Each structure stands twice: as C-alpha cells, then as structure tokens.
Amino acid sequence: MTSEQLATFIHTNPVVVRRTIAGLRDAGIVTSSRGHGGGWQLGRAPEEISLAEISAALGETLLPFSTEPESPGCLVEQAVIAALDDFRVEAERLLAERLSRITLADLAADFHRRYELIGVTSHAV
Amino acid sequence: MTSEQLATFIHTNPVVVRRTIAGLRDAGIVTSSRGHGGGWQLGRAPEEISLAEISAALGETLLPFSTEPESPGCLVEQAVIAALDDFRVEAERLLAERLSRITLADLAADFHRRYELIGVTSHAV
DNA sequence: ACACTTGTAACTAAGTGAGTTACATGAAGC
DNA sequence: GCTTCATGTAACTCACTTAGTTACAAGTGT
Numbered sequence: 001m002t003s004e005q006l007a008t009f010i011h012t013n014p015v016v017v018r019r020t021i022a023g024l025r026d027a028g029i030v031t032s033s034r035g036h037g038g039g040w041q042l043g044r045a046p047e048e049i050s051l052a053e054i055s056a057a058l059g060e061t062l063l064p065f066s067t068e069p070e071s072p073g074c075l076v077e078q079a080v081i082a083a084l085d086d087f088r089v090e091a092e093r094l095l096a097e098r099l100s101r102i103t104l105a106d107l108a109a110d111f112h113r114r115y116e117l118i119g120v121t122s123h124a125v
Numbered sequence: 126m127t128s129e130q131l132a133t134f135i136h137t138n139p140v141v142v143r144r145t146i147a148g149l150r151d152a153g154i155v156t157s158s159r160g161h162g163g164g165w166q167l168g169r170a171p172e173e174i175s176l177a178e179i180s181a182a183l184g185e186t187l188l189p190f191s192t193e194p195e196s197p198g199c200l201v202e203q204a205v206i207a208a209l210d211d212f213r214v215e216a217e218r219l220l221a222e223r224l225s226r227i228t229l230a231d232l233a234a235d236f237h238r239r240y241e242l243i244g245v246t247s248h249a250v
Numbered sequence: 251a252c253a254c255t256t257g258t259a260a261c262t263a264a265g266t267g268a269g270t271t272a273c274a275t276g277a278a279g280c
Numbered sequence: 281g282c283t284t285c286a287t288g289t290a291a292c293t294c295a296c297t298t299a300g301t302t303a304c305a306a307g308t309g310t
Contacts, residue, residue, distance in 0.1 A: 127285090127286065127287090128286080128287070129286085139287095140288095140289085143287065143288070143289085144288090144289085147288080147289095157286090157287060157288090158286080158287080159285085159286050159287045159288085160284085160285060160286050160287085161284070161285055161286070162285085162286085163285075163286040163287065164286070164287085165287095
C-alpha cells in the first residue's frame with residue numbers, strides 16, 4: 001500500500017504516515033519502495049511481528065516514568081527514583097514479555113472474526 | 126509545611142503545589158489547614174501510605190494506553206484495543222500490586238540512608 | 251520523458267501543562 | 281474587631297510538543 005492509501009484509511013496525511021512508519025522501516029518490520037507500484041509492505045510474516053517489537057520500533061515507552069533526575073543532588077528524588085527503578089525494570093520486563101506474545105497475525109485473525117460478524121449481522125438485518 | 130516551603134524545596138510555585146496536592150487532600154492522604162500556623166500534614170502514618178494510592182490520587186495512569194476508540198466503527202482499531210485491553214487489565218493489576226508495597230516510610234528510610242552516607246562521606250573528605 | 255512514489259526539511263496550528271497573578275475564604279494572635 | 285498568614289481557585293501567559301501541511305529532492309517503473 002502507498003502512504004496515500006494508508007493516510008486515507010486512518011484519516012490523516014501521507015507525510016504523517018511516512019514519518020511515523022519510518023521507525024518500523026528502520027527496524028525492518030516493513031519495507032518501502034519508491035516509484036511506480038511502490039509503497040509499503042510487511043518485512044516478514046505477520047506471525048513473526050509482535051506488538052513488543054512494533055512498540056520498541058516506534059520509540060514508545062511502556063511505562064510513563066522518567067528515569068533521569070531533574071534535580072541532581074536531591075536525595076528525596078534519588079530515593080524515589082531508586083525505589084521506582086527496581087519496580088520499573090521488573091514491570092518493563094513483564095510488559096514486554098506479554099506484548100511479545102501478541103502478533104500481527106493475532107490482530108488480523110480478530111479483525112476477520114469481527115468482519116464476519118458484521119457481515120452476517122448486516123446480511124441478516 | 127506550607128505550600129510556600131514545599132514550593133521552595135522543589136523549585137516551583139506555591140500555587141502549582143496546591144493545585145497538584147489537591148488530589149492527595151481529596152484522597153485523605155494529606156490534610157490542609159488555613160490561616161496562622163496552617164499548611165500541610167500527612168493524613169496518616171507514612172507506613173500506611175503506598176505509592177499506588179498516591180499515584181491513583183494524583184490521577185496518574187500506570188500505562189500510557191488509551192482505552193477509548195478514536196474512530197468508532199473501525200474494526201482494526203477495535204481489534205487492537207481488544208487485544209491490548211486484556212493485556213492492560215492484567216498489567217495494571219500487576220503494577221498496582223507492586224506499587225502498593227512501597228510506602229512513604231520505605232522512601233523515608235532510603236532517604237535517611239543516603240543522608241547518612243553523604244554526611245559520612247563529606248566528613249571523611 | 252513522464253508519472254508516481256518515498257524521504258525529509260520547514261513551517262503552521264492545536265493542544266497540554268507549568269508558571270503566574272489576583273482575589274476570595276478561613277483561622278490564629280493581638 | 282483587626283491584622284496577618286494560610287489555603288482554594290479562577291484566569292491568563294508562556295513554553296513545549298505533536299499533528300498537519302507545503303514544498304521539493306531523489307529514486308523507480310512504463
């Protein structure tokens with residue numbers, strides 16, 4: 001698909017699509033080609049693409065915590081960060097582990113299930 | 126302590142402090158009193174105040190995900206949200222459980238440990 | 251050549267959140 | 281009662297972030 005088509009689907013601008021997916025391209029999750037018949041393709045099978053990988057490629061953070069101090073030398077801040085850091089490391093490991101089990105293929109299957117459901121319902125009504 | 130004092134400590138504005146801590150007050154974690162000798166106090170013992178409670182009182186989200194659809198009717202979005210939702214519920218439960226085990230008393234103890242360390246180091250050098 | 255696509259820089263607009271000012275309200279001390 | 285000091289809160293400004301847009305260079309197939 002082209003950026004134009006993708007942008008139409010999600011109601012946004014082709015440039016925004018290109019800018020956003022750039023991370024996925026750099027990670028090898030998708031590939032792009034220019035010129036006639038160009039556009040975007042999956043870099044490998046949907047079964048091999050996990051949400052954890054997508055999240056990382058897009059530079060998303062799994063937890064809304066900052067790890068660097070705003071006031072170096074503040075002992076209170078250091079204590080808070082230290083306490084949260086143990087927590088953060090474990091939490092991120094857990095979240096990544098869970099997200100790595102969800103693949104694009106899972107999402108596609110769920111999408112088709114919903115699509116069939118809509119189709120049947122619409123037809124029945 | 127007064128908002129003025131707290132604001133000085135964290136290098137910000139008294140109004141910002143009051144605005145921020147309002148959530149803690151509403152949750153009963155701290156109490157405030159006006160007028161002469163007024164200010165802020167802990168609502169109960171530091172051992173009884175967990176980071177989970179503070180986080181919730183401040184309206185912080187544990188995960189940077191949105192649960193409401195931006196394009197109702199979009200099956201792709203529905204599939205993604207559904208997949209993430211199972212994940213989100215479990216993750217939030219896990220995170221809250223971990224955070225509920227860290228109390229203000231823990232942070233205070235860690236702070237004092239660091240304080241002694243600095244003191245000894247400074248004295249030795 | 252030409253049409254079509256990505257890659258990217260540069261600018262604009264909208265939204266968010268800290269910071270600030272101003273003032274009303276309440277409480278302690280004289 | 282009056283003064284002083286504190287919180288409570290509305291309203292505004294400013295900085296920052298991010299989506300959106302325009303423009304154009306560069307690569308590719310017909």
